[in-house]
Amino acid sequence: MATTREAGSAALLRLCRADEIGEAQSRGFDPDDEGQDSLFVVRWQGQLHGWRNACPHIDGAPMAWRRDAYLNAEGTRIVCHAHGAEFVPDTGLCVQGPCRGERLSRLELVVIDGELFVTS
Numbered sequence: 001m002a003t004t005r006e007a008g009s010a011a012l013l014r015l016c017r018a019d020e021i022g023e024a025q026s027r028g029f030d031p032d033d034e035g036q037d038s039l040f041v042v043r044w045q046g047q048l049h050g051w052r053n054a055c056p057h058i059d060g061a062p063m064a065w066r067r068d069a070y071l072n073a074e075g076t077r078i079v080c081h082a083h084g085a086e087f088v089p090d091t092g093l094c095v096q097g098p099c100r101g102e103r104l105s106r107l108e109l110v111v112i113d114g115e116l117f118v119t120s
Ligand code: FES
Pocket: 055, 056, 057, 058, 061, 080, 081, 082, 083, 084, 085, 097, 098, 099
């Protein structure tokens, strides 16, 4: 069950400690207890980026080939396992594959006292 917090008019859902996601690592989250990860976070060049776990090629298609595996082996691109689309980790732009030119849907992240939250 996600921990919620208020920040202005936005509700914040706690995901984890921010330092649990290292450089070129990714992690999926199921903050609404839907039974599958609805979003994922990657750390790229020191910054955390949050994305909906939904490929723009086929809307709603989950992207990881196994739990938390959203990046290629080099940690340089987000990869959709279904048909191999590759996305730039900090912009979400697809640069290779069937949805080239389309983007992932960004989610706003907030770090408060070392804890990582997504806005809802
Ligand atoms: S569903 Fe992601 S590349 Fe086809």
